[in-house]
Amino acid sequence: MEWSEELSSGLLQAAPDAILVLDSGRIVLANDRAGQMYGWPTAELVGQSVEVLLTDDSRAVLQERRRLMAGAEAGSIGRIVTTARRRDGSEFPCESSTTLVDTAKGRVAVAVVRDITERVHAEQEKARLRAEAQAHRNQRLESLGQLAGGIAHDFNNMLGVILNYANFVIEEAEADEPDVAMIASDAKQVVRAGRRGTDLTHQLLAFARREVVRPQPVDLNALITGAQDLLRRTLGEHIHLIFRPGPDLPTVTCDPSQIEQMLVNLALNARDAMPSGGQLVIDTGVLDTQVRLRVGDSGRGMPADVAERAFEPFYTTKGSGEATGLGLATVYGIVTQAGGEVTLTSEVGLGTTITVLLPAGAAATEPETRGEPAATAGRGETLLVAEDEDALRDVAGRILTGAGYRVLLAEGGAQALELAAHHEGDIDLLVSDVVMPGMLGKELAERLVGVRPGTRVLYMSGYAQPVLASQGTLDPGVALLEKPFTAGDLLTAVRRRLDG
Secondary structure (H helix, E strand, C coil): CCCHHHHHHHHHHHCCEEEEEEEEEEEEECCCHHHHCCCCCHHHHHCCEEEHHHHHHHHHHHHHHHHHHHHCCEEEEEEEEEEEEECCEEEEEEEEEEEEEEEEEEEEEEEEEEEEHHHHHHHHHHHHHEEEEEHHHHHHHHHHHHHCCCCCCCHHHHHHHHHHHHHHHHHHHHCCCCHHHHHHHHHHHHHHHHHHHHHHHHHHHHEEEECCCCCEECCCHHHHHHHHHHHHHHHCCEEEEECCCCCCCCCEECCHHCCCCCCHHHEEEEEEHCCCCEEEEEEEEEEECCEEEEEEECCCCCCHHHHCCCCCCCCCCCCCCCCCCCHHHHHHHHHHCCEEEEEEEEECEEEEEEEEEEEECCCCCCCCCCCCCCCCCCCCCCEEECCCCCHHHHHHHHHHHHHHCCEEECCCCHHHHHHHHCCCCCCCEEEEEEECHHHHCHHHHHHHHHHHCEEEEEECCCHHHHEEEEHHHHCCCEEEEEECCHHHHHHHHHHHHHCC
């Protein structure tokens, strides 16, 4: 019997949880863990009423538990999660299991209590993270809705111009005495609206990091110096442009045309922020292993809530029709596609500064000087054109046939391969859309070149992701004509590809 009591005492002290034995609400036995958990010396805890350990919540639960204990048989009466009180008055969450035991001295309750503070904190952190993730999802959905609404608004305006002016052209052309000058003027309005749509599409692709980029080592100081005249025309005479080039600036690997577009966008924003004049300061320098470009204006600045959303697409504080809200969103897309970072600091009344950090690149190279070919006319070469859009396929065929090429037209990859299989002569060039139903242009090109190794390939696309490598750059050896294109664009690209 003595050995059993020693063993029971050992088990009681070895338990990782607090163990309390209660007789009519008074603690008659407690292990050391109970003393540690509740902040009492174990010897002093014995003899106390269990009330010293209860909170208002646990007291209400215990009253219900006593009611159950009164008529219950010996054995477990379940587990509860509640709170408990330490000797210093602090409270903590706990989980307790109670068992009724009949002894020679009467019935006692054995409570095993576990401190679940860490578990509760972990659950609270999970709940916080879930709420944060949901808030981010809601914010993304709001941004997508704003993006879709902005696109719909701008393109509806452009389509309205195109449709109405195109109808004006038709009406005048069908008149008894057509006014040729009016037809030409209206047609120019159609072209102008189309170009606005093209510019908007490129801005969207740049924001989404899906724009085709042609990176090369660029001397940022030289690029900005060359762009100063353009920037001054953008800013106007009432704004003073100051350029402070940093010394010994490493090159950056980027698409120079995109950097120029970024600078123009920032200049436009700065101009709008300084309607009464001011100054725009551009400076460059080195920060650790990155090249720093800063563009700061002395304009009105932005309140914190506006600055926080400044890079969101189609977010603008300007009136309807004054801006698309894609300026800074495009800047964000260009910089991140180049592997850099962009931040904005602004204070109302003190101006705004955009800081761009770009990875330092390789040594600068002389820019490629490639003049336009002397002629874009065909020399009887055979071209296979694959395009699933009927109207665009007909346009391409009309342009190329008129320029002296022999043209085979296919509405997709399968038909293109079939035409090629039945064509007895050479096919000098495949002109293929990148994204087509059934077969992508890349697969068509691989299969065609596999049986006709001498055939060259020119892709055309407004969304060229399937033929792009990482960061939106073209795969080696890939030639791409970006949509929408003019007749001159198409003929120049075809001639260059044929001439190697």
